[in-house]
Amino acid sequence: MEAALFAIYALIVCGSAIAVVISQNIVRMAMFLVLSLGATAGLYFLLHADFVGATQLLIYVGGTVILLIFGVMLTASAPYASIQNSPGELLQGGFLAVAFFAVSVASVLAVDWSQLGQEVRLPQDSRMGHPAPVQGYETADAGNTSRPIGMALLGVRVDDIASEPVPEQTATPGETTGHPPVTPLSGYLLPFEIISVHLLVVLVGAAYLARAKRRPLSTERGLP
Amino acid sequence: MILGVVPLTAYLLVASVLFVCGLACMATKRNGIGMLIGVELVLNGASLNLVAFSHYGSLGLDGQIAALFVIVLAAAEAAVALAIALNFYNNHLTIDVDRADELKH
Numbered sequence A: 001m002e003a004a005l006f007a008i009y010a011l012i013v014c015g016s017a018i019a020v021v022i023s024q025n026i027v028r029m030a031m032f033l034v035l036s037l038g039a040t041a042g043l044y045f046l047l048h049a050d051f052v053g054a055t056q057l058l059i060y061v062g063g064t065v066i067l068l069i070f071g072v073m074l075t076a077s078a079p080y081a082s083i084q085n086s087p088g089e090l091l092q093g094g095f096l097a098v099a100f101f102a103v104s105v106a107s108v109l110a111v112d113w114s115q116l117g118q119e120v121r122l123p124q125d126s127r128m129g130h131p132a133p134v135q136g137y138e139t140a141d142a143g144n145t146s147r148p149i150g151m152a153l154l155g156v157r158v159d160d161i162a163s164e165p166v167p168e169q170t171a172t173p174g175e176t177t178g179h180p181p182v183t184p185l186s187g188y189l190l191p192f193e194i195i196s197v198h199l200l201v202v203l204v205g206a207a208y209l210a211r212a213k214r215r216p217l218s219t220e221r222g223l224p
Numbered sequence B: 001m002i003l004g005v006v007p008l009t010a011y012l013l014v015a016s017v018l019f020v021c022g023l024a025c026m027a028t029k030r031n032g033i034g035m036l037i038g039v040e041l042v043l044n045g046a047s048l049n050l051v052a053f054s055h056y057g058s059l060g061l062d063g064q065i066a067a068l069f070v071i072v073l074a075a076a077e078a079a080v081a082l083a084i085a086l087n088f089y090n091n092h093l094t095i096d097v098d099r100a101d102e103l104k105h
Helices: A002-022 A026-046 A050-075 A087-110 A113-120 A146-153 A158-163 A189-209 A215-222 B008-028 B032-056 B061-092
Strands: none
Touching: A002 A026, A002 B008, A002 B032, A026 A050, A026 B008, A026 B032, A050 A146, A050 B032, A050 B061, A087 B008, A113 B008, A146 A158, A146 B061, A189 B061, B008 B032, B032 B061
């Protein structure tokens, strides 16, 4: 079931991305971008990242693409809607893309990723022998990530606290060991504040850049 | 212990296809908004990588939060780049990036 869903979403993602590259009309590119980003949100849900998937749907598919379509409608006049370029440039771009794809696929396939998973999801009995590595968060299969992400953005890591053996919760004996001590500074409060101020500055800057120009009138008035 | 039905390599390959399509889009499109769409594809591939490593690797929630920051920064970048494209279109009556060789005419 999971493999079938992954195959469907991956086909939509890759096919739409390739269609974005191939198509020459700018409006079709925007619509294929909608398809590709929405299917990527499906992949996020398959990876148990429900909050990230919902954010992808809301911000990317809801916001960015509406913004792009507004840009397309505001700038697409008839002779400039599809700007062709020469076959030599297409050949250069295609060669660059194929070469980079070969490099990245070779590097992905060259690494044995199963060792990474075995190191993280260690069997219970082999934890006693060697020092336990830093664990991934254990509730990944639950997929209930919106509350830990929200608390982490407020500066508190509830995912680390939840996997910490707390005495009064009577944790099962072999549950988790070897966590670093939870400090209140391990969250993401400062990046959250920085990015909120950044969004404010970006919105002010975008509104300033895209404002309506009345420069000739004002210069005429300004000249004595 | 088996990781699951879908291996990590499959997600990495999908992210690689997204990244390369965005790169080709940025390299071959002469439309300014087409280049912006290419940047969106590249950032989307990067955040898919982050979420995949957050699920399979030892990143935990950090990968998902980094993916959230990537999404928010991509939205901000799209707003500013579209404002620049509109401004350029107001000045030059085209969004061909090959003609963007002067700041103001």
